[in-house]
Amino acid sequence: MSTPRTLTLPDGVHPETLETERGAFATLTAVPDIGTPLGTVLLVPGWTGSKEDFAPLVDHLCRYGWRTVAVDQRGQYETTGPSDASAYTLAELGADVVAMSKALGGYSQLVGHSFGGLVAREAVLIDPSVFSTISLLCSGPAAFTDEATLQSLQMLAFGLENLPIGQVYDLKLEHDRQAPGYVAPAEDVAAFLRKRFTSNVPISLAEITRRLTDVEDKTDQLAKSGVRAQVLYGAADDGWPIPIQQAMAAALGVEAEVIPDAGHSPAIDQPAKTARLLVDFFHDYPSLLTS
Template sequence: MSSAQIDRQSFPHSAEAIRIATDRGEFAALDRAPEGTPRGTVLMVPGYTGSKEDFVTLIDPIAEQGYRVVAIDQRGQFETAGDDEPATYSVDELGKDVASIARSLDAPVNLLGHSFGGLVARAAVIGEPTLFASLVLMSSGPGALGEGQRKSMILAAEPHLYTLGLEGIYDLSQQALAQDPMFVAPPGPLAEFLRRRFVANSPYALQYMGHAMLGEPDRVAELEATGVPVLVLYGSDDNAWTPQAQSDMASRLGAQEVVVDGALHSPAFENVGGTLGALLAFWDAQPRPTA
């Protein structure tokens, strides 16, 4: 197991914690500028129960290659405030949040969405394609999450979001994981962060983002029609959307496809070098935005 896999979201980085003000609210972010004039801006969107810290292994190396990197917490995630309106957590509404952030940066930006964040990023591109120079779908699928452990966990947790509370749900989930003989407990500081992040989420965000992820239609044709260049990147052993589903999506999009060896659903931690190399090659091949 690599250091990045052990450290995960506590991996050291030099990004600055900032707040991004938009016409749709304020969003927590990590921001890392390169030396000199940026070659472009990369905007990263995390998945369900995730946060901006899911990209910490990538931020500095990407910035060192000349790109500004901005990773966000979505509405209701970790350090970005949420609300109790179900409609604000639809994929299209969350996509409008991402578009508003892109407008506040140096658009067009290179957009990356991980897992559920890929569905949101796709909606942002479909809604306002001129804001985006390219799109990376990392470990994300063509539509709703299929049958499996992840779907089962979302459905099992929902009835308890407002009774047990997020603290109770998290602690019970950790007790269940500890029963698996393959389970490796995270080191103390990381364990504390993961718990703190989970309980900071809005329960409304968890409930309605979960609904959105389980009900998202196939919008591959709509994305293909935008003409925005797409990279489909996923782990060889992804255990959310299947590798076959993601490969088929890439084919339908006419998109570049990269399979990251030895990775499951989090290639940014499970194979940092392979993920980083694929991302930089893709972005470096895109035309530079003109002033």
């Protein structure tokens, strides 16, 4: 889960609703004030996250000339979703992202953070024709393998199906507070984090949690998709082990890029550095022509 530093949106970043053939999605959107946008960047958040995880990054990417759209996935925070487990398979979530890109005109530069990277990968495999690039930000190739992590995720999924979601959040918060280095957020941010978590459709969050325990490695399929890929992570990322992310990059035929002074949430920790790495990749057409 990413923790925003502030709830004040940068100038030019606005809440909007994106209408697609698969329904409406809540977004934070920014469009350059001058000239024609260079294209569209579509940002997909991760587990227990939301579009707000990208707010500073949306601003920076827009300043580089890109129309930038961060979304809440179905059932996530301010986007509604059904109370049906079958609606939250990776195939369903990926199809949503395909529909988003089509609604935005296609050829999106797709960025998936953490679990959002797994959804972004699925979207590319469903229809690579509507994406120009895919950037996997602090994401991994498959389910977690650490036994303690798997046990925690399984317990959380069980709780979401059997307890009020507010009670699940309180239990999770108590667990998080015991972690070394825990820093309590500002009061308004803490209230936002609780509201965001409890606004999720419970079965949505339960199923997304389970995907982190059972998703298969489709890196080889992504490598054959024809969509240029990028792998980048914070130097202190504590999600998927860094060697696993590096191996995923190697399987994609690219070198993983490191964002200094950042953890699992570079869009918040280092939005300017993250934006620069992304736009350099978006514009890296010469290497494509000489490969």
